[in-house]
Amino acid sequence: MIERRRFLTSATAAAAVLAAPPLIRRANAQSVLDIAAVYSLSGTFANVGSALNDGSKWAVEAYGSAGGNKLNYVLLDDRGDAGEAVRKVQEVMTQHGIKHVVGCTNSAIGLAVQKEVHARGGIYVNEAGADEITGKDCNRSSFRWPVACYSAVNSTVRPLIDKFPQAKRWYTITGQYVFGDSLLSNCKQVFQEKGIQHVGNSYHSLSDREYSGYIATALSAAPDVLAVCNFGNQTVDVIRQAVSYGMKRNTKILAVWSTGLDQYQALGPENCDGVYFGCNFWHGVDSPGGRRVAEIVKQKTGDVPNYLHACGYAVAQVLIEGINKAGSTDVPKIIGALEGLSYEGPTGTETVRPQDHQVLKDYYLMLGKAKGAMKDKNDFADVVAATKAFLPPDKTGCTMG
């Protein structure tokens, strides 16, 4: 009996010893929280998607954990296709139980993913520009970091009209997609309000890369200002070709939405000089949050951050700040924590507006400078104006459906 009892005791002790390490490990280990990031790593805007992806990934790496959970970055390459983005989001949400999603490379993708994530009870922070994101298509699950098209237009077109009251004839070249159309409709509203003559618009498709025909049409309209309402490399190509056709001689050129430094580098100072750009982020604007982004990007690239890095960083930051404030990965708790949250973002103190989940932040009107005036290799432009121009919540059309 004694031997039997001793055997049982010894066996139990041995079992406890053998089982202890995994139990101890489990007790000490943080649970892992997957954050899915939706970006286009191929297609027309692949270079944009790739840099945005870097920014989001670096933010997740830099924070490391949120709400007591170790963060794990899960990249979903949508290949520039909204349908593909939705399919991949469906897959990770249903099969892997992921609820926390960030990122999009264009507005069409952002709108599609926003609807999907909401339907599946997740939370989504994105960088789409179209007004609908925090307008009629808004929902409780979705948050947007960059400004909407309304803000971009009102922070650039309006100050430029005020600065050059004689420039009454405006021509627009617009990308025929959700984002371009959204910029154009806002431009038309400002034109109407300010008594500006909209002397013409040329739509171009998503796949266009040759714009000289549109430039020729614009030249024939003899505008005072050419407003470029598109996105990504298409903005760069339109400006480069407009400048090459001598448009700067008699016409002011404004890119209502630019991605800032990376586009100025792609254009070179010879094309940037004298051109106006709207921009969500500029590395030259000093702020605590901006310095943090700058340190991380410096470590990774040895250079200053561009808008794409900052924007990719910012969408992940918003989500992580929400999780930290909520102290939980529970989606409704994070949504509640984010509403009204103020934090140090890449452009300074940024606030999440509860009514439509729009992050309130500055949008910059910038003026490209000549090569001789550049203080360093990244000093392409000066900030002419920094404006927070947002539609009042009751005018956005957002009902939090």
Place this chain on the structure above:
Amino acid sequence: MSTQLLLFQVLNGLGIGMIYFLLSVGLTLIFGLMRFVNFAHGAFYLAAAYIAYAISLAFGSIWWALLIGPLAIAALALVIERLLLRHTYAMPHEAQILITFAVALLFQEIVILIFDPLAKSVPVPASLSGIVFLGPYVYPAYRLAVVAAAAVIAVVLWLVVERTKFGAMLRAGSENAEMVGLLGINVDRVFMAAFALGGALAGLAGVLAAPLRGAEPFMSTEALGIAFVVVVVGGLGTLTGALVGGLLIGLVQSIMSTLWPEAAQLMIYAAMALVLLVRPAGLFGRF
């Protein structure tokens, strides 16, 4: 559309067309002479654009790239042809497409690794940076220079293919390689030279196009798309076809960008479909 604007668009379309000819002539040469579908053509164009970028950084201008770019790409094409592609000549076109597409992807990823995914500026040479006045119209001086260069290349290529012994060997090799081989001509070497020449032309197009549209890792797909449209419209394997096809596509794009801007890009493909309906082998292709 006013007559003045129409004339401007015609002039502009001819300019675009010459640039498209430059993009597609290497592709049509390789297909016409070797019956080889080279999806790596866009990759050669891409690599040359980055050579232009690197040289413009080092020397402040692309002038040296005009020499180094085509030569370097010809050498690269030669290496790829010897090591990889010559083993695929007997394979079906589908296999050639897959293999050359893989080469194109490899080039794209190498460019991203060496540089980064963001677009780069390649400045127009200072002496060609202004605009020229052609009557009431303005036209970028650099574009005009590219159009002139494309015209010279068209003439030189025509002379090489139609009036030289090498050209005769190329044409004969494309008709019946076995028979030409029996006459004591090393067809393998002729094809090798043709592939290098095609690569050099893609390289020259890449260098010349870099100041027009910058350099970025995904530019090869766009160039390849246009090049194939031009080659299909003109007829596979004919230099005249590439020239006329390029001009036709350029004109359609330019004029439609005023008449129906939303569909200007689409009209390129509509024009291609129309040509194929009327002449399935393309304007100058052989049935």
